[in-house]
Amino acid sequence: MFYDGRSIENGGLIEADLCILGAGAAGLTIAQEFTSKNSKVALIESGSLEFEDDTQALYEGEDEDIGLGDTRLRYFGGSTNCWHGRCAPLDKTDFEKRDWVPNSGWPISRDDLVPFYRRACDLLHLGSFDQFHIKDWETKLFPGQFFRKIKSVDSKFLGIPFFRAEEPFLRFGPRFANPLKQDKNISVYLNSNVVEIETDEQTTAVQNVKIATIEGKEFSVRAKNYVLSLGGIENPRLLLSSNSIAPQGIGNNYDCVGRYFMDHSFTDMSQIFYSNEKFCFDEEVLQAPAGELFFRPNEQTQIDEGLLNAGIYLSGISTRSERAFIRFGHDIKRGNISSRLGEQILHMSEDIGGLAHNAACLVQGKRAPYGMWGVMVQAEQPPHRDNRVTLGNSRDALGMRKLKVKREMREIERHSVLRINEMFAMEIMRRGLGRVHQNHDYEDGRIFQKGVVDSQFGHDMGTTRMSSNPKEGVVDINCQVHGISNLYIGGSSVFPTGGFANPTLTIIALALRIADKLKK
Structure with a gap:
């Protein structure tokens, strides 16, 4: 009642x-x-x-x-x-x-x-709780070749499924x-x-x-x-x-x-650009119908490096070249290409390879994949009495x-987020999956404190x-x-x-x- x-x-x-x-x-x-x-x-x-x-x-x-x-x-x-x-x-x-x-x-x-x-x-x-630990879940629950590549990395990182x-x-x-x-x-x-x-x-x-x-x-x-x-x-x-x-x-x-x-911190740490199309994949690769994928440092890496537990989540981002290509297509449909044509061509020329790949996807009737991925780090906060x-x-x-x-943030939090991001970037580049642009702003402790508090999760x-x-x-x-x-x-x-x-x-x-x- x-x-x-x-x-x-x-x-x-x-x-x-x-x-x-x-x-x-x-x-x-x-x-x-x-x-x-x-x-x-x-x-x-x-x-x-x-x-x-x-x-x-x-x-x-x-x-x-x-x-x-x-x-x-x-x-x-x-x-x-x-x-x-x-x-x-x-x-x-x-x-x-x-x-x-x-x-x-x-x-x-x-x-x-x-x-x-x-x-x-x-x-x-x-579904079953066991699916959080299913063997080879990377390829069973999430499609594509990316996880076969990332799994072969000198694995300091484990893939962790989150279900929705x-x-x-x-x-x-x-x-x-x-x-x-x-x-x-x-x-x-x-x-x-x-x-x-x-x-x-x-x-x-x-x-x-x-x-x-x-x-x-x-x-x-x-x-x-x-x-x-x-x-x-x-x-x-x-x-x-x-x-x-x-x-x-x-x-x-x-x-x-x-x-x-x-609370958890959630920081935007890097951007990954695909290279040689090896890392050019659709967001569906990381977001299966069942949920999403995080990467975290394995237990031994956390011990060796003195790290907090944290997970990396990849979020698709359109590059400026891709956004210009999309606007160019919309303008053609509307018959209005003269006003921004020069600017659009300039921006599209920044990534000819990615642009060609996206155009090929569109011709084949496929959704064009993202050419840039944001690296987000979701980290624990240690239980500090104060x-x-x-x-x-x-x-x-x-x-x-x-x-x-x-x-207040402690040095272990800043160190963990920065080091985890650095290690992940090194893994990606070593495997030839992409090039990484790292955000170094958070090396400044004051900026890190403000950024993390502003990103409160609740x-x-x-x-x-x-x-x-x-x-x-x-x-x-x-x-x-x-x-x-x-x-x-x-x-x-x-x-x-x-x-x-x-x-x-x-x-x-x-x-x-x-x-x-x-x-x-």
């Missing part, structure tokens, strides 16, 4: 077996696991079924230049409403302690998550709305903002959560268990704001809430303190990290807040390290793991 929080009696109390805070990827994954079960579930969502400006404004941080609301959506379905669907599991090494990466490693292994990765793939209709969740499976709001509406034991409360978690005097158990609407109405929810799944920024915000009993905030006895903040989110002084429409974000991770020791994190191996018997956290905020893979598949896997724990 669906309810509008604005219609709930002011000062009212809702009781349930399980209260889930947030209807994004994690919250809805857990909620759908309780359909057709006997447990009474209350799912609390800040937004409505559609985007609304006043609700979205609650995401704004104290420093508006950071743009905390730019990559997140605050309505039913959460940020799956703008998700591109890109999926990959974390690598085995992402879970392991690496001596050159401070604070790295998870208290669980990748093998512990594999059963839940399999179920997450089923939930997203991605497609409509209607990636938009969790529309997908799960009807099943939840029809379930008599699941109640969804829209336009309902959780503003405080209230515990007992010893802060060992949650007693209830306080809910408020933008219009000023308030009510409470009391449950046996609670799951906080508001996202990597809002999870620590609520814990820090819930300070009526614990002045430092809930789960924050050792000042870990909000710390170790991570990168954090904290409460600011200004307040939002609900009276909650807005957030401040500190995210893959907010680490702010309620998982740890065996309460002094080093916020939740235990079951995603239960240390020292609090009935409070769990879902989402990427529990990631101790983030790898370079997009986080949603792992978010869903962990949510399924939490659901299994709660169903017992």
Whole structure:
């Protein structure tokens, strides 16, 4: 059943077996696991079924230049409403302690998550989890000769497939709305903002959560268990704001809430120009119907070079010669070639070989391939304790303190991105696949810092990290807040390290793991 929080009696109390805070990827994954079960579930969502400006404004941080609301959506379905669907599991090494990466490693292994990765793939209709590791997948899933060439490279790099969740499976709001509406034991409360978690005097158990609407109405929810799944920024915000009993905030006895903040960097590092037509291939080579391909340094290369985990993605770019050729063709069709003919001929002459190849493709009725490829590096950020989110002084429409974000790049990040790009360029040129123009701007640390922060993904991770020791994190191996018997956290905020893979598949896997724990 669906309810509008604005219609709930002011000062009212809702009781349930399980209260889930947030209807994004994690919250809805857990909620759908309780359909057709006997447990009474209350799912609390800040937004409505559609985007609304006043609700979205609650995401704004104290420093508006950071743009905390730019990559997140605050309505039913959460940020799956703008998700591109890109999926990959974390690598085995992402879970392991690496001596050159401070604070790295998870208290669980990748093998512990594999059963839940399999179920997450089923939930997203991605196909078998095994396809991420299929032998010779390069030639089975992606056509063309390029991978036979790149595979024969003195392989410092591995090809990593990313698969894409497609409509209607990636938009969790529309997908799960009807099943939840029809379930008599699941109640969804829209336009309902959780503003405080209230515990007992010893802060060992949650007693209830306080809910408020933008219009000023308030009510409470009391449950046996609670799951906080508001996202990597809002999870620590609520814990820090819930300070009526614990002045430092809930789960924050050792000042870990909000710390170790991570996001992925995404930098445009190089351009590859094909040579002798060996590297002149269509974008379909890199984007099969199933997904896309990344290249990452193998484990030994990461150890030898002291690198963070990162993936290289190639994106087709038209050269100036190709763009001039296309405009020339359009002008001929329109009968208007005189005004720009000289300029077009000049630009087309810059790459006669590529132009001839493109013309031959068009004559044969084929789509002309790209002659230039952008080299994009998507890299992990190490979990540094001083990168954090904290409460600011200004307040939002609900009276909650807005957030401040500190995210500084370290030398290991700049070194990793530059070195990985350099090695990949050397491999391409050594094999005669193309010539590479490298972007050297990021050798300047200040430019790198600005470029990476400006390219924020919204893959907010680490702010309620998982740890065996309460002094080093916020939740235990079951995603239960240390020292609090009935409070769990879902989402990427529990990631101790983030790898370079997009986080949603792992978010869903962990949510399924939490659901299994709660169903017992």
